[in-house]
Amino acid sequence: MITKSPNLSINIGSLILKNPVLLASGTCGYGAELNDLLDLEQLGGIIVKGISIRPRPGNPPPRLVETPCGLLNSIGLENVGIDIFLRDKLPWLRKVKTSLIINVLGESVEEYAKIAKKLDRAEGVNAIEVNISCPNVKAGGIAFGTDPEAAANVTYAVKKATGLPVTIKLSPNVTDITEVAREVASAGADAISLINTLLGMAIDIKSRRPALGNVFGGLSGPAIKPIALRMVWQVVRAVDIPVIGIGGISTPDDALEFLMAGAKAVEIGTATLVRPDTAEDVLAGIRDYMEANSIQNIEDLRLPE
């Protein structure tokens, strides 16, 4: 029997990824922090920490609480800002032979457009992921992700500002995620990434205070995987653009479930914090599964309707 090695490459709009395994924003820094513990060039791409127009200091501590099979965080989008990113972080990142996707956030539609325009001119950037779903900041972020019309406005403005492929990262903190998904798809998004974290909280019964400095935080990790998978399944069937699955993926089996649900690619998030080389392990496991089951193309993993 002659076996060809399986084809793992996929397209997200005009962006070609060598495989569907990406590092999720906010869990891989600006890449360099992780470089000696994980071979970034093996991966389909890296999505760097969300960038805003101006630097953001982030939320007051405590910023983390561990929960059963999960992690609550209220980092508050701490980042160096677009100008320092372009000057200090991008030159290193563009030398890494993998797709570079920049996660962006803003407090107004104009800010999202402005940052997209700056990235449009930046050498080495392959795509933009628009964060309209961070639950940890008052202005911006989730305000756009929970209102379908506002989500569409941001999408339209960013698409107008750049020729780069644009994926919109959705919040699960809505009643019907397909409604927001349809709006951003018709506003011109090239893809949809989901889910961001689920809004949650914890209370410290010793100090009798909320355990997070910001009171509420976003829940991530294996605990949220079934919810993420259900939402990916729904959105895949609601829109015609590619969907990138995110939420609690820690093993090859987890990733295969998302690919079977119809996600074109997956992002590894919290699992990287627990074990830095998780994404490599996930990629190897997907390849092994395809070989063992004689599946030639990654997109053939998707379950029939």
Add this chain to the structure above:
Amino acid sequence: MPRFDIPARIIEQTQLVHGIFLLTVKAPAIQDSAKPGQFCMLEVKYNHSRDPLLRRPLSIYKTRANGQISFFYKEVGKGTRLLSKRRPGEIVRVLGPLGQGFRLIYDHPCILVGGGLGIASLLLLAERLKQSGKLIILLGAGNASGIPTIEDFSRLTQNFHVATEDGGLGQKGMVTDLLAQTLREITGMAQIYTCGPWPMMKAVYYMARKRNIPCQVSLEAAMACGLGLCLGCAVPKSDSQGFLHVCQEGPVFDADQVHWEYSQ
């Protein structure tokens, strides 16, 4: 600085006193590059369990030339309880060495001030500073059982003093009382290193600042990755302009950088 994420075999797991453990693992690569003040992230879950999800940050207490490293830790919650149940021969994943350690000063008398579990990050430093002109070690705890490894420190210098709050070991009182006495005897320049509970480190820093003595502190914070990926381990800066990140820029900082009046 090389870092490694390796499966390490447990050589020894000893309960020194109730709730305080010494864990020794074989991890030659980490041992070889570990510096005083650095830490490791240890996996505490069993096999494919996802609970607890996160690793636990532990200071590197001791290293031996045969590739062994030891951690001195207290059972404070579910993670450390699970870790304490692991037995010699079993494997734990260890990521390290991580963070920026202490900067070693050999020109002046060095005063190490450790409180409670804080002594865990000071032994390697003390061993390294032994060659310097003058090494002074001051340790404090609630009672004698809080410092079960006292000989590890006392053998390093004649200038070794202990204080316990109940007076069961050494001088009755706080380690800061010992520091006040020591500072009265020192006339020239000195260097202070400290690790312990926040109120203790804060008191040590204010005493050092009053005398214009530089002070390095080793901080702890809840941590998810230990690598600067999540930015979860934030501590406010003294100038209120943003945050220090304990895992990446720390855990050792110049005490001047820290906003000591902030409390969580």
